[in-house]
Amino acid sequence: MSGDGRLARPARAGGRRGWRPRLDSLAFRLVAGAAVWAAIALVAAALILTALYRDTVERGFDERLAVYLKTLVGNLANQTPGQLGDPGNLGEQRFELIYSGWYWQVRQEGGPVVLASRSLATDTLDLAKARDAKTVDGVESAVMTGPDGQELRVLSRTIIFDADHRYDVLIAGNASDLEQEIRSFRTSVMLTLAVFGAGLIAATGVLIRLGLRPLDRVRRSLAEMRSGREQRLEGPFPAELEPLARELNALIASNQEIIERARTHVGNLAHALKTPLSVITNEARSAGGPLAAKVIEQAEIMRMQINHHLDRARIAARSKVIGAVTEVQPVLERLVRAMGRIHGDRGIEVALTVAPGARFRGEQQDLEEITGNLVDNACKWAASRVAVTVERIGEGEDAVVVVRVDDDGPGLTEAEMAEATRRGRRLDESKPGSGLGLSIVTDLAGLYGGDFAMDRSPLGGLRAVVTLPAADA
Template sequence: MGPKSLAFRLFVSAAAWVLVVIPIAAILLTSLYRQSIERNFDARLNVYMTSLIAASTAAGGDTPESPDSLGAPIFDIPFSGWYWQIKALDGGEERPLFVSGSLLDQQLDLPSKDDVPADETLTRRSYVTGPDDENLRIEEREIRPGHEGDTVYSYAVGGNAAEIDDDLAQFTTMLVLALVILGVGLTVATFFQVRFGLLPLRAIRHDLAAIRSGDAEKLEGELPDEIKPLQTELNALIQSNRDVVERARTHVGNLAHALKTPLSVISNEARSHDGPLSGKVIEQAELMRTQITHHLDRARVAARSGVIGGVTEVEPTLMALKRALDRIYGEKGISLTVSIDPGLKFQGEKQDFEEMAGNLIDNACKWAKTSVTVTARRLGDDTLSVMVDDDGPGLTRAEREKAVKRGQRLDESKPGSGLGLSIVADLAHLYKGHFVLEDARDGGLSARLTLPAA
């Protein structure tokens, strides 16, 4: 799965989205949780504030009295982190009245009204530094116990904000762990989701390979609505390819008939007359016939090589050629031996394989003294070789190069047009294969054909 892969792009984009959303979610959840625990903490402070006001004004006078207890011993432990104090506000001057036992002789340093304005309940809440340098959450409220114009008193209750921080830290740790697990889970799920979502494309690839190998004729099966049009268009393209090839075959056959018939008439007319001119006409007509045969064969082969899905069983094809050539060359004492790997298949048209193998075996039988050996082997997952060895006189390097050229005949006494080996070379090239002539191991000539395997 490389950078150009569709699966890679989908996976990376989804993973990137997860990496962006999860940190934002972590920040948002942490902020919401902090607000929640601050509200709970403030509720505790408010309870203590209510108790403090009630205890200091229980006598009903205009001046607060020192409360005996708020029902919480923590306010009596020195520098416990929980404090309260009461101040009198006389014309802008602050006069301390009472403080909790936990403050000893210290006072809470409260922010000014300008820095922290009161809310709708006339309560101010803020964070300040305590007498032991701890961070305190403070709730302050101003009340007037007596009548209008009497002294205003400031009541303040504070608690150690480390409780908030500790609670938030524990929550953050658990949240980060949970979100990491969630992120990893989402990333893994995204990976499998992308793989699952692209399965129909893999199915199309598999079906196209089956068509290419000849195991199927068209794309079949139920596909998602988004990919269904692709299946339809590919099937139309495959059928169009077959139609084009069929028309090409028909045109090649018609052209062969249209050209060969006038040439036959010319040759027959020339043979009915004596003289050097008629001989020249016959010679040139035969040359034209050879050229036409060669180029029409190449055109026919080129048309067939574009067919999608052609597959040929090697063993039955070679055995059929062996039976046919045994009848021709058996009486001449030529022993034809065939060895084939089981299940071997050629990725191409049967007629082309018959023409290549038939030309090689026929040529070997013409030149062999006593035996011809045909060996067909699989070279790899997608390659096969056909080797035809004879015990004839063999060829020199120059003769081997000449033998594969169009229309070249090394011995005019042997029948044929001289096109056989050149057609084999052309066919092998069109199928992206190779054809070479070498010296056989036991003398004679070895023709080796390498072709695509199915």
């Protein structure tokens, strides 16, 4: 309790907090699963597309080299063996540019180079240094490093004019251009699929949120029931959630039925026990004597114990009722009027201040019992004035109703405050009552998850403060 008598708001395990991602939520799991699957599928798609594109581009590149090879062989075939001349640029200007990466070469089989493109300058290509060689229909394809360090794709074949004139004809193209084209394609595919994947994940998230929206409607309906604005889950709900709503409504109805049955049994038990106790007490009073006095004393203790435990059982049953909500102001207005009539002969003034929208999340009988005990106790001890103040603190599940009852009486010491809440303890036997009032208040507040405390009042006497759960306005 603070210096002004206010109780600190109790922490509630189910209270709302600032929004933060829930890693254990269904939405997160579904979106995360979709994101992982989309990432795997799109990466695989990118690799497959790039591989297919590489195969297509390399095949097209080889076909282009094959055309140059056929053109070169055709030009040579029209010449005199042993007197081969320059066939020209074969329709590709890069064969004329030195170290352009595009070369052709004619070598006498097992002998020297007899013709070469201007791009080779004074260098030659040695097919023996080629790698990944393979032969299809007499044409050998391979990969090798060119004179300027370029990666070359090579096609070659042997042409035979006669037994003395056999030539190895070779065409080479710069594969670096090919790799650059493939890298550019791979980058474009990755970017396109990344954008597509982001859009797919976003769309999946939206669809999942829409799909789970009925669950949010169920949550809101349960909150409405808890706050007392609804008595059952009201649909319509999707086919998958309809059985859940039906079972929840059946559970709520069963809970209410069990509580009503418990109340009936409590009432029957109270009636069954009180009647024999009354008979015993009446017989003892009529008999007289020390034994009769002891019987009367013990019977009264038994009656107090029975009342206390029956009240606790009844209160515990009521405190678990779903959807019970009580408006605070009408209850306290009736209570103040009743106390004014009861203690009017002593000139006790009872002032009431209730914050707008104060609603107790519990049953009216329990609020009446809590506040009735506090106000009645304050009026018994007050000199002339009692002040009742009700305030709502917090929002949502954390909201509480704080009831403060101040009087201008003599007040209590710290030890007396602790003693006053013990069941059956009365600090002054001259005042009427059973000594159970403040104990009942403590028990009731605890059953609702609230709190009860006492302190010095600004009016000079005692301040009693009870904190109870609030319902939404």
